Amino acid sequence: MLMTRDFSHYVKDVDPQTAHLDLAVEGVSCAGCMAKIERGLSAIPDVTLARVNLTDRRLAVEWKKGAVEPALFIDRLAELGYKAYPYEPVRAEVEETERSKFLLRCLGVAAFATMNVMMLSVPVWVGGDLSPEARDFFHWLSALVVLPCAAYAGQPFFQSAWRALKAKSVNMDVPITIGVVLALGMSLVETINHAEHTYFDAAIMLIAFLLAGRFLDQKMRQKTRAVAGNLAALKAETATKFVGPDEISEVPIAAVRAGDLVLLRPGERCAVDGSVVEGRSEIDQSLITGETLYVKAERGTQVYAGTLNISGTLRVRVSAASEGTLLAEITRLLDHALQARSRYVRLADRASQLYAPVVHATALLTVIGWVLAGASWHDAIVIGIAVLIITCPCALGLAIPAVQTVASGAMFRAGVLLNAGDAIERAAAVDTVVFDKTGTLTLPELDVVNGAGVPDEVFQLAGRLALASHHPVAAAVARAAQAKAPLPGVTEEPGRGVRALFEGEELRLGSPAFCGADAEANAILSADPEVSVVAFSRGDRHTVFAVRQLLRPDAARTIDALLNRGIAVELLSGDREPAVRHAADALGVSAWRAGVTPAEKIAHIEALKAQGRVVMMVGDGMNDAPSLAAAHVSMSPISATHLSQATADLVFLGKELAPVLAAIDYSRKAMAVMRENLTLAIGYNVLAVPIAIAGLATPLIAALAMSGSSILVMLNAMRARRVRLGGASWK
Amino acid sequence: MEVMVFLVPLALMLGLLGLAAFLWSLKSGQYEDLDGAAWRAISDDDQTPRPPAKEPA
Numbered sequence: 001m002l003m004t005r006d007f008s009h010y011v012k013d014v015d016p017q018t019a020h021l022d023l024a025v026e027g028v029s030c031a032g033c034m035a036k037i038e039r040g041l042s043a044i045p046d047v048t049l050a051r052v053n054l055t056d057r058r059l060a061v062e063w064k065k066g067a068v069e070p071a072l073f074i075d076r077l078a079e080l081g082y083k084a085y086p087y088e089p090v091r092a093e094v095e096e097t098e099r100s101k102f103l104l105r106c107l108g109v110a111a112f113a114t115m116n117v118m119m120l121s122v123p124v125w126v127g128g129d130l131s132p133e134a135r136d137f138f139h140w141l142s143a144l145v146v147l148p149c150a151a152y153a154g155q156p157f158f159q160s161a162w163r164a165l166k167a168k169s170v171n172m173d174v175p176i177t178i179g180v181v182l183a184l185g186m187s188l189v190e191t192i193n194h195a196e197h198t199y200f201d202a203a204i205m206l207i208a209f210l211l212a213g214r215f216l217d218q219k220m221r222q223k224t225r226a227v228a229g230n231l232a233a234l235k236a237e238t239a240t241k242f243v244g245p246d247e248i249s250e251v252p253i254a255a256v257r258a259g260d261l262v263l264l265r266p267g268e269r270c271a272v273d274g275s276v277v278e279g280r281s282e283i284d285q286s287l288i289t290g291e292t293l294y295v296k297a298e299r300g301t302q303v304y305a306g307t308l309n310i311s312g313t314l315r316v317r318v319s320a321a322s323e324g325t326l327l328a329e330i331t332r333l334l335d336h337a338l339q340a341r342s343r344y345v346r347l348a349d350r351a352s353q354l355y356a357p358v359v360h361a362t363a364l365l366t367v368i369g370w371v372l373a374g375a376s377w378h379d380a381i382v383i384g385i386a387v388l389i390i391t392c393p394c395a396l397g398l399a400i401p402a403v404q405t406v407a408s409g410a411m412f413r414a415g416v417l418l419n420a421g422d423a424i425e426r427a428a429a430v431d432t433v434v435f436d437k438t439g440t441l442t443l444p445e446l447d448v449v450n451g452a453g454v455p456d457e458v459f460q461l462a463g464r465l466a467l468a469s470h471h472p473v474a475a476a477v478a479r480a481a482q483a484k485a486p487l488p489g490v491t492e493e494p495g496r497g498v499r500a501l502f503e504g505e506e507l508r509l510g511s512p513a514f515c516g517a518d519a520e521a522n523a524i525l526s527a528d529p530e531v532s533v534v535a536f537s538r539g540d541r542h543t544v545f546a547v548r549q550l551l552r553p554d555a556a557r558t559i560d561a562l563l564n565r566g567i568a569v570e571l572l573s574g575d576r577e578p579a580v581r582h583a584a585d586a587l588g589v590s591a592w593r594a595g596v597t598p599a600e601k602i603a604h605i606e607a608l609k610a611q612g613r614v615v616m617m618v619g620d621g622m623n624d625a626p627s628l629a630a631a632h633v634s635m636s637p638i639s640a641t642h643l644s645q646a647t648a649d650l651v652f653l654g655k656e657l658a659p660v661l662a663a664i665d666y667s668r669k670a671m672a673v674m675r676e677n678l679t680l681a682i683g684y685n686v687l688a689v690p691i692a693i694a695g696l697a698t699p700l701i702a703a704l705a706m707s708g709s710s711i712l713v714m715l716n717a718m719r720a721r722r723v724r725l726g727g728a729s730w731k
Numbered sequence: 732m733e734v735m736v737f738l739v740p741l742a743l744m745l746g747l748l749g750l751a752a753f754l755w756s757l758k759s760g761q762y763e764d765l766d767g768a769a770w771r772a773i774s775d776d777d778q779t780p781r782p783p784a785k786e787p788a
Binding site: 104141 | 735739742743746747749750753754757762763764765766767770771773774
């Protein structure tokens, strides 16, 4: 069979002569990597550009069209020691990037106007021998600078306020917009009337500070998206597609259509849904159902994306995603759970719901109060607007995004990625964590459990022989033996095992029957029905390896730490009872259930919620996706299926379970700092409002109070970076 | 005070120039990779590739 790799799906045209490819690269961490990669790729003839983006861990390559095969870049990067894969930015990410660029443009304009208006305001504040004409001149200049800039830079708020009003609701942007527009209108009228005070500087400064908060918020979201995009790309989900009767080509999943025929070799993970049309094998469905024992696959068997093929080669006819019965069921549950997800009201929104009516009522009462006290309408309205300006939520708008930015950076370093903006707030309230077992508490790969009793030399040989097999159990033996050098002259007997000649003796690795080791295998299996066995024989001596999924190395410690924090831990798994019992006993979890279907998982979580518990669900499989959506907050390991990752609020990296704990700790800390910040912001208002109501808030005082409180809140946000746990802090 | 009529617009012009420079640098992709830019500045290699052209359609 011919084998080609086809990445044409990802290649874009810059102009008629130049082609462009974006790759996600793993392991780029420093300037050294950057230079190495750029030099290495630029050395390829006809490559016109190779530039690494160190922030996003991505690489852009451009070359003369038709001169280079894109697969060459991936090979060259592999030689340099980097795993890379082409990626296509998803639309959501492109939109986030555009949005943050727009906010940055607005911020630039607002910052320019703020600084220059200050230059024009200071002479007025200082006063001295400034003539009224000169003061008017400065006011007119301020108007000239601020009005167009505010009109441009205020767009994000105006649009959002307009949307909210059209939907007959009120968000934070409504009082902001009203405050800014009134302040600018009033200042313009005052300027025309040669008055003493105008608030042009306060209005534009407010916009600048608020935009800084918005930009931070947006940047965090964009970073999360970019990282998630890279991870999705690096999973390198490809399928081996038949492009002719016996010609196959490795293509990205995005290029596979329903009705295509794909080849699934032993040890490969299926990336599509479909049904088997030819071949016999065993398949591992654990990612989909949580069931760890292998299932027989033959003509007509349905396979799903995420299924691992074990022993034989299969040909699969791709079906549309909706045809799979199990998948359709899961999707239906998922839709339902997402609809039922009680819309959590973010802290900032709750603050603003309270905020708007209070502020507007205060301003209105101030106006009425002054009129009743005998002031002119004009003076009363000016003071009322001063109240609006000084209470405007500068610090409030920064209070939460600044903390989120700091906390998400700290979480990122602890191996947690945020998928949802309000995940921090929701994770902080968790009092019950529900774990899935397979792939979440256990590592996704298999491991040898009885390696200690096997002589080193035998282990080494078995490992080297295992390198020739694609069978996952054999792969586990090869990994455990840390074998590097495959044996020469290995022949594979499909469905039974592999054999080779070594120093005149025959070595075999495969099923116990194939190696004549049935007795030992049965002894091991009867002692522990959960393991898979693989036998190894040299001549007539044989060894049986027991292989199983191991718990994550720090699972027990992490669960202890959770319990110490007063968080209840439960275990829900689709796997059979003995396996779940074993894990629960090893981890000291008393509340566990086995053989749970996706629908039962949701029902259980709903029941917990009905008891008033705040549930975090941690799961990785397709069967967990609906319950992830149903929980108050959800988390997935990076090895999870696409569907679960898309539904999870948080994604964690690495072999350890510690990030689950880190996520909760950091969230709690961040939440505490957010509350402090809100208190600071409100405290500032409590101090400033009486001054404004008394009619003493000159533009100078307004400017000082606003910038002072914003800076204070920003500095306080930095404290979310560190979490103390039992004396030690997370690195 | 007459000097103000001349100096203030000049100051504003300079400010606008700064703003224009910022908008141009944003547009030409100089904020795409701040971490990388920090390292490029001190790398010995003078062969820094130009930023990629605008996203191809």
